[in-house]
Amino acid sequence: MSKLGTLTIGQAPRADITPILDAVLDAGLARRHAGVLDGLSRPDIERDFATVPGQPVLITKLLDGSSVVIDRARTEKAAQRKLSMLEAEGCSTILMLCTGHFESLHTESARLVEPDRILPPAVAALTQGAQLGVIVPLAEQISSEAGKWNPLGRPPLYAAASPYGGNGASVLQAARELAGRGADILLMDCMGFVESHRREAAAAGLPVILSNSLVAKLVSEIV
Known part of the structure; x- marks a missing residue:
């Protein structure tokens, strides 16, 4: 069983x-x-x-x-x-x-x-060369987690916003920043991001991939 x-x-x-x-x-x-x-x-x-x-x-x-x-x-x-x-x-x-x-x-x-072994190739296939914008929880993770996105056709853009609150940027602020920098699709790169965060990010006007979903x-x- x-x-x-x-x-x-x-x-x-x-x-x-x-x-x-x-x-x-x-x-x-x-x-x-x-x-x-x-x-x-x-x-x-x-x-x-x-x-x-x-x-x-x-x-x-x-x-x-x-x-x-x-x-x-x-x-x-x-x-x-x-x-x-x-x-x-x-x-x-x-x-x-x-x-x-x-x-x-x-x-x-x-x-x-x-x-981390599933998302990069799956997202690469879904986005097919579109500019991906990745929202990570901590700014420090922009460099430490970047290597896993090598399967993408072009380097992603990054912004930081924690799903657990705090004094940093909100999810919507991060999403709007990435949209303004040229992102076509957003990915929320933390299992702590949930559907309410997806809806918040979607207000920036871009499709949003929720990692845990x-x-x-x-x-x-x-x-």
Whole structure:
């Protein structure tokens, strides 16, 4: 019997993402949601996943609704342990709920679905040379995550806006900035962006690809 595991780099369950999965997955499909930061307090997280100056970072959401910025390399090591746990619990397919790039994640027999490996070729095929505008959560990710977009026919344009709020630009501001710079299509490059963010970005007048929606639809074909 198929069992889907999901792994967020934050804390599970992700109440913002699971409805997007529920909309396309069979209601009878067994599921197990896990998070890299499950059971950890903010002081624990700040100690064990502290960012390193100049090194890639990720942003994610905690159960209390707040967000936290964490070191990508430390997150990857912890994520590997969680993948092994999900596989041991019988998950036949495991979906990473993060669009960040990871070098070494793997499973023994379960099918591992990593959005950063799916999105670039799929988006390249969908956009067919159009100018893509990518909205990332953190300005620091514009350089650290850029390599995964090599499959595109032309380099994308970037703007930063967090799906978790804060003092930075809003999603609409980022979308309008990209439209003004010549983007033809927008991509929201974080699993934390949800349908309300898509609607906000769409007010800039361009088509908007929502990463978690696209990935969820593709995963529904194999579970």
